[in-house]
Amino acid sequence: MMTPSALFDLIQAPIRWEILRAALELGIVDDLADGGGRTVAETAAALSLDPRRTGLLLNAMTALGICRADGGRYSLPEDLAPYLCRDGARSMRDLLLTIVRVRHGDVTDLVRQGDPGGGPDMASPAFWDRSADSLRAFHRAMGTETALSVLRGLPEWASARRILDLGAGSERLALALAAEAPAGRAVTVLDLPPMADRIRSALARSPHGGGAGAGVQVIAGDFNAVPFGGPYDVIWAAMTLYFARDLGAVLTAARQALASGGVFVSFHEGLSEDRTGPETHVIGRLVPSLRGRDPSFHHGQIAAALRQAGFPQVDSVPVETPFGPMQADIARVPPP
Numbered sequence: 601m602m603t604p605s606a607l608f609d610l611i612q613a614p615i616r617w618e619i620l621r622a623a624l625e626l627g628i629v630d631d632l633a634d635g636g637g638r639t640v641a642e643t644a645a646a647l648s649l650d651p652r653r654t655g656l657l658l659n660a661m662t663a664l665g666i667c668r669a670d671g672g673r674y675s676l677p678e679d680l681a682p683y684l685c686r687d688g689a690r691s692m693r694d695l696l697l698t699i700v701r702v703r704h705g706d707v708t709d710l711v712r713q714g715d716p717g718g719g720p721d722m723a724s725p726a727f728w729d730r731s732a733d734s735l736r737a738f739h740r741a742m743g744t745e746t747a748l749s750v751l752r753g754l755p756e757w758a759s760a761r762r763i764l765d766l767g768a769g770s771e772r773l774a775l776a777l778a779a780e781a782p783a784g785r786a787v788t789v790l791d792l793p794p795m796a797d798r799i800r801s802a803l804a805r806s807p808h809g810g811g812a813g814a815g816v817q818v819i820a821g822d823f824n825a826v827p828f829g830g831p832y833d834v835i836w837a838a839m840t841l842y843f844a845r846d847l848g849a850v851l852t853a854a855r856q857a858l859a860s861g862g863v864f865v866s867f868h869e870g871l872s873e874d875r876t877g878p879e880t881h882v883i884g885r886l887v888p889s890l891r892g893r894d895p896s897f898h899h900g901q902i903a904a905a906l907r908q909a910g911f912p913q914v915d916s917v918p919v920e921t922p923f924g925p926m927q928a929d930i931a932r933v934p935p936p
């Protein structure tokens with residue numbers, strides 16, 4: 601139950617986001633990343649901003665914990681800089697600035713009037729084409745690491761050589777998989793044609809292009825229609841099965857593409873049956889849901905569909921992640 605003090609604190613939520621957005625869009629985080637600390641005057645001059653207002657924003661950033669102030673000099677906390685800076689190794693910039701366009705909206709207005717079909721159509725190839733930078737930022741910051749930790753926990757993982765990433769969204773997981781033991785791992789990614797083209801180009805540009813990247817195959821197509829290839833030892837499908845027109849048919853195609861002893865891993869949120877939790881997913885998806893685009897799966901839904909698709913053994917495992925609680929549904933094809 602929420603306390604009165606937590607209710608009062610809710611007023612601050614939008615302004616907290618606005619402070620971060622301003623820091624990203626005005627280039628302040630990148631200016632502070634130069635190291636050594638910057639004075640208000642230096643940052644304001646470098647970015648052609650008003651010093652008084654820049655100082656107010658820097659103080660608010662400091663209060664929020666995304667900036668540090670020391671003797672009149674401002675800098676980024678070391679552990680946060682790689683996530684905030686444009687060129688940071690784990691930069692979330694594109695993710696943060698893009699995802700709000702899907703998640704934020706006038707809830708009062710949407711409840712009163714609705715907006716059927718409003719907002720982006722997440723089933724369309726063009727939407728994913730536009731989301732490529734944001735998805736890559738998600739993978740860079742946390743998505744790939746989370747996927748790897750789930751996959752490495754599979755008993756079959758040590759001997760898995762042929763892997764399919766269904767609805768991959770970027771080349772990052774494939775490259776990480778192709779680079780790790782066992783050597784000679786064959787990784788395939790399947791995604792819609794515009795995204796698949798981007799993944800192909802990124803693989804060619806990747807420093808691993810002649811090595812690990814060379815082992816990655818790309819299938820361009822809609823997983824509702826295109827053959828998956830195979831056989832595979834592991835098929836990984838994360839946050840993508842919403843776009844199955846017939847979930848049973850896609851899961852059956854996945855089962856048929858697995859080798860004997862192969863494993864299919866679905867990684868999606870699992871909403872409670874009454875769709876009131878977990879809070880991160882219910883709230884994060886409210887605006888698209890009000891627009892009639894409510895893709896979330898409820899707990900047990902994918903496991904049931906996997907059993908119906910002919911997988912005799914399905915294990916469901918909760919996974920805590922930096923982007924909220926998730927559900928791994930692990931379905932096995934028996935060994936010969």
Ligand SMILES: C[S@@+](CC[C@H](N)C(=O)[O-])C[C@H]1O[C@@H](n2cnc3c(N)ncnc32)[C@H](O)[C@@H]1O
Nearest residue numbers: 728767768769791792795822823838839840843
């Ligand atoms: C939310 S992203 C998830 C990406 C990645 N699996 C992850 O865990 O971050 C959804 C991905 O599914 C892809 N996708 C959507 N509909 C698809 C379809 N019909 N066939 C193949 N891929 C599809 C999108 O292009 C996008 O890359």
